[in-house]
Amino acid sequence: MTINDLRQPAHALNMRLIGHCDQGGRADGTQIMVRDGYAYVAHIFSRGFSVIDVRDPARPRTVNYIPAPPNTWSLHLQVHDNLLLAVHAQDQFAKPESVDERNYYKADTHDISKATGTEDRDYSAGMAVYNLSDPANPRQIGFMPVNGVGLHRIWYVGGRWAYASAQIEGFTDFILVTIDMADPTRPEIVGKFWLPGMNIAAGETPEWPLAQGRYSLHHPIVHGDIAWCGWRDGCLVVVDVADKAAPKLLTQRNWAPPFGGGTHNCLPLPDRDLLIVVDEAVLDNEEDGDKPIWVFDIREPANPVSISTFPKPSDRDYRAVGGHFGPHNIHENRPGSLVSDTLIFSTWQNGGLRVHDISDPYSPREVGAMVPQAPRHHVDHRPGRPLVINTTDVFVDTAGLIYFTDFSGGGLHIAEFDG
Known part of the structure; x- marks a missing residue:
């Protein structure tokens, strides 16, 4: 049974809660996409993804759940036109060492130079493709296997090309791959890009201290021929993808240390020559250092310049609340969604959802917020x-409706911004 629960938010500014769904009892949610009245919510602990009918946003209801294969998570997905792309990767939180979350964010040097066959794995690694002609009942039509841990996150906004982060045997961690979607039943990796030192199989040696963190692509956002990449503790990496088979580095900006790194999203606002860069907070009580949301001037893409950071939530001492406090994700201005170059919608984990106005890019200001109650x-x-x-x-x-998920078990919230 789907339970709709409109508990009063713990904090709200210029926002109104209009709907809630426990996602059929699978109340953990990671990436969310909304298309034609249906929300597609990826899970992390519940694995797989759910389909939620949100045509009446005050009464959302779960209508389907597509499980991931055993020992596999599908924590990220993309939806465009009639296609849904879902990652398959080894469930990292099922590994005993991940009980201590700090281990997940250390360099992934498990890799061996020789590749092992996919038949030796007890999990699925790659990308699944679903047809959404019946939006409540995704039907798998294709799969792209990879030899390694799998994919982490994809960028796909239609057309022939998709882009993703993939951990492939022979590499220290996740790299950028370009994917040919000409035949969605048989997607194919045609190009790879990595930072020097990541290709262990080719004899490369990492040029960064492995104890410092993860030099690992979280995901790219692609506009035109440029992929703006969040490379975790490698921070901002800008890649020319005009040649899909041979992407090349334009530049890298690294601010970790002294800042905490963990770069997650790099969202270009091309009409204003701005870039919003999110550093993900990944450990409790800000143990992993200062994680800002940055504003960069990208008039010259090969020379991005930081010009400001977002103010942190100040309505409560969120560090003292416990758990993760700090940025995680932002609305990415996808085609078919709200596209704004002045309002930025961001998630702050135990600090809830925030809306910032960047009309003045040198002085971002918070204009909206909603912090749900803790999960039951x-x-x-x-x-x-x-x-x-x-x-x-x-x-x-x-229409301006805001859908946001909760990693720990708070379900799906639907809200309006009144600012």
């Missing part, structure tokens, strides 16, 4: 986790 129970199976909200991903539709 955990979905996160790891011991000792604090029972706090972890607002994770956000999608804003063309």
